[in-house]
Amino acid sequence: MIYSxxxxxxxxxxxxxxCAVLLLFDVFHHKHGHxxxxxxxxxxxxxxxxxxxxxxxxxxxxRKILMRDEDYYD
Amino acid sequence: xxxxxxxxxxxxxxxxxxxxxxAILFMPGNMRRITTFALPLVALLGFLAYPDELILxxxxxxxxxxxxxxxxxxxxxxxxxxxxxxITAIYSLHKSDRFEQSMIAIYAGSAIGAVLAGDLxxxxxxxxxxxxxxxxxxxxxxxxxxxxxxxxYLLIHITxxxxxxxxxxxxxxxxxxxxxxxxxxxxxxxxxxxLAFGIKCAxxxxxxxxxxxxPQASPVGTVAxxxxxxxxxxxxxxxxxxxxxxxxxxxxxxxxxxxxxxVIENDLRKVLSYSLNNQLGFMVVGVGVGTELAxxxxxxxxxxxxxxxxxxxxxxxxxxxxxxxxxxxxLGGLYKSMPWTTIFCLIGAMSISAFxxxxxxxxxxxxxxxxxxxGHWVTWLVLLFASAGVLHHSGIKVPFFSFFAHDQGLxxxxxxxxxxLAMGLTAAMCILLGVFPHVFYQWxxxxxxxxxxxxxxxxxxLQLIFFSLLAFTVLFRNGWYPPEIKSTNLxxxxxxxxxxxxxxxxxxxLFIFLLAIVQKFKQSSLNVLSACAYQxxxxxxxxxxxxxxxxxxxxxxxxxxxxxxxxxx
Numbered sequence: 001m002i003y004s005x006x007x008x009x010x011x012x013x014x015x016x017x018x019c020a021v022l023l024l025f026d027v028f029h030h031k032h033g034h035x036x037x038x039x040x041x042x043x044x045x046x047x048x049x050x051x052x053x054x055x056x057x058x059x060x061x062x063r064k065i066l067m068r069d070e071d072y073y074d
Numbered sequence: 075x076x077x078x079x080x081x082x083x084x085x086x087x088x089x090x091x092x093x094x095x096x097a098i099l100f101m102p103g104n105m106r107r108i109t110t111f112a113l114p115l116v117a118l119l120g121f122l123a124y125p126d127e128l129i130l131x132x133x134x135x136x137x138x139x140x141x142x143x144x145x146x147x148x149x150x151x152x153x154x155x156x157x158x159x160x161i162t163a164i165y166s167l168h169k170s171d172r173f174e175q176s177m178i179a180i181y182a183g184s185a186i187g188a189v190l191a192g193d194l195x196x197x198x199x200x201x202x203x204x205x206x207x208x209x210x211x212x213x214x215x216x217x218x219x220x221x222x223x224x225x226x227y228l229l230i231h232i233t234x235x236x237x238x239x240x241x242x243x244x245x246x247x248x249x250x251x252x253x254x255x256x257x258x259x260x261x262x263x264x265x266x267x268x269l270a271f272g273i274k275c276a277x278x279x280x281x282x283x284x285x286x287x288x289p290q291a292s293p294v295g296t297v298a299x300x301x302x303x304x305x306x307x308x309x310x311x312x313x314x315x316x317x318x319x320x321x322x323x324x325x326x327x328x329x330x331x332x333x334x335x336x337v338i339e340n341d342l343r344k345v346l347s348y349s350l351n352n353q354l355g356f357m358v359v360g361v362g363v364g365t366e367l368a369x370x371x372x373x374x375x376x377x378x379x380x381x382x383x384x385x386x387x388x389x390x391x392x393x394x395x396x397x398x399x400x401x402x403x404x405l406g407g408l409y410k411s412m413p414w415t416t417i418f419c420l421i422g423a424m425s426i427s428a429f430x431x432x433x434x435x436x437x438x439x440x441x442x443x444x445x446x447x448x449g450h451w452v453t454w455l456v457l458l459f460a461s462a463g464v465l466h467h468s469g470i471k472v473p474f475f476s477f478f479a480h481d482q483g484l485x486x487x488x489x490x491x492x493x494x495l496a497m498g499l500t501a502a503m504c505i506l507l508g509v510f511p512h513v514f515y516q517w518x519x520x521x522x523x524x525x526x527x528x529x530x531x532x533x534x535x536l537q538l539i540f541f542s543l544l545a546f547t548v549l550f551r552n553g554w555y556p557p558e559i560k561s562t563n564l565x566x567x568x569x570x571x572x573x574x575x576x577x578x579x580x581x582x583x584l585f586i587f588l589l590a591i592v593q594k595f596k597q598s599s600l601n602v603l604s605a606c607a608y609q610x611x612x613x614x615x616x617x618x619x620x621x622x623x624x625x626x627x628x629x630x631x632x633x634x635x636x637x638x639x640x641x642x643x
Contacts, residue, residue, distance in 0.1 A: 034446035048538040051462040052545035059337040072562040
């Protein structure tokens with residue numbers, strides 16, 4: 001059931017909608033943080049998004065240097 | 075005197091578990107199961123019989139020892155260690171492994187003994203028992219790889235023990251006291267002890283024993299291992315080195331770098347080991363900041379972390395138990411066969427990702443808040459980066475690739491009932507901590523005024539989580555997410571498993587070569603010596619050339635004649 005295209009699309013679009021709603025809070029609500037940059041619009045959202053993309057893209061590059069066969073140490 | 079000892083030590087939860095662990099070795103099947111299950115409960119009763127604050131002082135020869143010290147900090151660590159040993163005991167009931175069940179009880183007991191130790195000598199003794207018993211747990215894993223990993227594990231932990239001993243001796247020489255209190259890394263003794271703790275805490279570059287050994291133990295063994303050693307080290311750092319600034323940087327580094335490895339690692343228990351390392355980083359930062367709020371954060375996070383990490387390791391252990399592998403390349407679609415395990419794994423994943431209403435949210439929040447209060451903005455940004463990262467590898471990768479992702483057509487039975495019970499109990503605790511944080515906060519070492527469920531904290535955390543999820547979705551749907559590949563990824567252990575190994579092999583060959591030369595020289599000089607001796611003393615040598623009896627008689631006759639001629643004249 002969960003592998004049907006319909007269900008996957010439903011999950012993905014729900015996620016998009018939730019993200020949009022969460023970002024909307026930043027429009028109407030003024031955050032109070034310890035640091036100035038915390039109060040920027042969508043700071044947490046963009047920081048999380050960019051961090052994850054950066055982690056995955058750099059991990060792909062890491063593989064080029066660090067990856068060996070499974071039985072490398074045998 | 076003996077009464078005094080017995081009364082105080084009979085309730086000692088660590089000693090109850092260690093003695094019980096030895097007794098388990100000699101028990102038949104069902105009795106062993108019942109004892110394994112009951113031991114942590116007895117230990118809990120013993121512990122609760124102690125007052126909230128207690129220091130037991132004993133004079134041994136010229137030393138003053140505090141073998142038991144209970145205060146806010148040691149109380150909460152002891153409590154969570156007893157809970158962890160109880161969960162592990164339930165999780166182990168389906169199999170009847172005499173040695174493993176025994177060693178797990180001894181290991182848990184020694185970790186508790188070390189937490190309750192108020193002096194360095196008692197700490198050292200329990201430190202070594204925990205190293206040895208945990209190495210045996212690794213050894214009891216599956217096959218040759220587990221045994222080799224156990225030897226490497228033991229070597230590293232013995233090194234940690236030696237550093238602790240050396241540091242303690244120097245400390246005693248300098249201060250004339252072996253009580254375990256706040257220390258400084260400015261003195262050599264303080265630095266040595268700091269390093270001993272650092273090895274056990276898996277500081278960067280000292281960390282590989284963890285990722286090397288934990289995935290090699292049995293499903294039950296890994297759950298036990300994940301709870302004690304590293305959190306004992308966190309406790310010791312909090313006790314001895316609170317406010318040491320270098321810990322902030324060390325901790326920040328620890329939170330960040332394992333994430334990259336976790337993303338490309340194929341063995342899901344190894345992914346969890348990297349993520350364990352990353353979670354320790356948060357606690358170490360808390361110790362480095364060193365304020366009461368930060369130390370509360372460290373204690374709370376250690377408590378919450380032991381539970382959700384055990385839950386994640388238990389769910390992967392259940393998969394390993396049923397399918398026989400934990401490699402992401404070979405898993406997928408297991409939610410159909412193991413629905414309960416899937417749910418429990420998701421609760422663990424949500425807890426570690428710090429979803430609101432889950433334990434991680436109310437514990438990690440304290441550390442981040444304390445870091446921000448002290449104005450460490452770079453560290454704060456690193457921790458936030460690591461929070462997004464942990465969601466990525468432990469929150470998404472582990473459940474996604476095992477239970478969902480591509481349906482591999484695997485079918486199996488749901489995990490055994492005892493495993494489900496252990497996971498269910500732990501999952502319930504993860505949720506209870508998240509829902510009733512203020513009850514939990516009362517158990518922390520210091521009183522504090524911290525409210526996790528402010529509007530800002532909840533919304534910003536949800537933004538971080540959902541946009542990280544979004545990033546994963548975008549990458550995965552576009553085919554940019556790195557595929558799972560059967561591989562070994564080089565980490566710092568490469569240094570001692572390859573070049574250092576080759577170096578020692580070369581050194582060994584050099585010694586063999588030198589020994590051969592010495593042997594040869596010895597042989598040839600012996601040969602020359604014996605040839606000379608042969609020449610001088612051999613059968614044909616001048617010395618050995620014996621005069622014949624006839625010659626002797628002639629010469630005697632000549633001499634006698636000469637004498638006669640002399641007398642005659």
